[in-house]
Amino acid sequence: MYKYIITLLMLCCPILPVLADEVKLQPHHPDRYVVVKGDTLWGIAGRFLKDPWQWPQVWKMNREQIKNPHLIYPGDVVMLDMSSGSPQLRLLRETVANPEVTLTPGIRTEQLDVEAIPTISPRIIAPFLSQPLIIENDGLKDAPRIIAGPENRVVLSPGSRIYVDKIDEGEGTLWNIYRTGKTYIDPETKAVLGTEAIYLGDARISKYGEPASGDIVSAKEEIFANDKLVAAPESLQTNFVPQAPEDDVQGRILSIYGGVAEAGRNTIIAISKGSDDGLEQGHVLAINRNGRVIKNPGYDKKNKKGSENIKLPNERIGLAMVFRTFDKISYALIMQATEPVNVLDVVEKP
Known part of the structure; x- marks a missing residue:
């Protein structure tokens, strides 16, 4: 009983x-x-x-x-x-x-x-917990490289045998396959924030050494020789608490995922601030639309008194929660949106 x-x-x-x-x-x-x-x-x-x-x-x-x-x-x-x-x-x-x-x-x-x-829907953010990956410049330079596939096969797909230049025993069995993608530039300072590595698929290594060999177990995009391997993470944090950042922070939306020009609720975005700026998983940021600059109707053009232009205040159009951070870039999920969200919209402490 x-x-x-x-x-x-x-x-x-x-x-x-x-x-x-x-x-x-x-x-x-x-x-x-x-x-x-x-x-x-x-x-x-x-x-x-x-x-x-x-x-x-x-x-x-x-x-x-x-x-x-x-x-x-x-x-x-x-x-x-x-x-x-x-x-x-x-x-x-x-x-x-x-x-x-x-x-x-x-x-x-x-x-x-x-x-x-969970804190937010794992169905939406799961792929972004392990991929894509933000790397420093030349961050994949020394990563293991696919040097060949089956004879006469150019495009490698699930089930294909692959040969890798070098993977030592003990470095892991499951690896993610990447290719260098676009470089992110801070829209304010023009500094390089990092390079996105494009996630292509997964491989399982069965033989270690120089060369190592294994098999492709999944593919999101076409895989070729010279694509790079990164050891798959063993575990990732998915349990965190929604909270405002302790310190003031302001950045911009760098990109919107899903091949869309405008974003709404449950869309993943990349933003121009990361752990170096104090951001952590669970931090909630307001999404603000930059106020327009308009002509000052009261400007005294003859005597040049006052301001010729007036900048309207920023308007809040949504909220986003950070769920993965890198040094200078973070991934966030849009939780609320009253208007379509665009690249270069401002994110800041609510």
């Missing part, structure tokens, strides 16, 4: 100064919400909060908890507590246990097929 045990998890750590902004609730927010499979942390936050990046504030999360957040599972109940005079969230956690077993509050027993809810 089984019984249900409810444990109340309360996070009582000091709040960060950066999270001290006033929390605004949704007009018709629920008092409690039961988490279901398919939910995302951003979606749940948006049910309660006008600004979902204030999630750490209503949980009273400190810096360490933001970096290593508590996991939330289907069946958990998120409750809004106003007893202190300011919004706070609590988690009612329901676990199934043998009645003879005593559980310490906060400890959870899990079935293996129950997964914590």
Whole structure:
């Protein structure tokens, strides 16, 4: 026989100064919400909060908890507590246990097929967690190179045997295949931010040495001799907390993925700021449209008094969440958009 045990998890750590902004609730927010499979942390936050990046504030999360957040599972109940005079969230956690077993509050027993809810949709961002790749100039110069494929075959496809100039034993079995792509230039400073390596597919190495050999196991684009190999990452962080950056940051949208001229919600963008600028996974940025410059109708042309032109203020048109960072470039997912988002639109701390 089984019984249900409810444990109340309360996070009582000091709040960060950066999270001290006033929390605004949704007009018709629920008092409690039961988490279901398919939910995302951003979606749940948006049910309660006008600004979902204030999630750490209503949980009273400190810096360490933001970096290593508590996991939330289907069946958990998120409750809004106003007893202190300011919004706070609590988690009612329901676990199934043998009645003879005593559980310490906060400890959870899990079935293996129950997964914590992700921050944002893994279906959209999964390919960008491991590829494409931003590299420094000549970053692929010394990477292992495909030197040949099957006899008389120019285009290499899944199932093709490949030969690589050198891969030593212990360097890994699964490798991503790349080709040098476009170079990103900072639109403000004109400095080179990095080069994008175009992800082509995956290969599995079966024999090490000079040369090594293996097989192509998947291909997104045509693969040729001279394409480069990079060891596939063993694990990637997918659990992070939506939050505003601690420091002011301002950059531009460098590119929009998916072959479209304009972007909307659930579109991936590359932006001109990265970890060197303080950006981290989970940081939420406002997307602003640069204000137009117009002729000043009150300009005294005869006496040249006043400003001839007036720049209108920037207008917020959306929000984006950073989910992968490099030194000078980051990938972000557009979470909200009231107008089409374009390359060179401004991203900054909301």
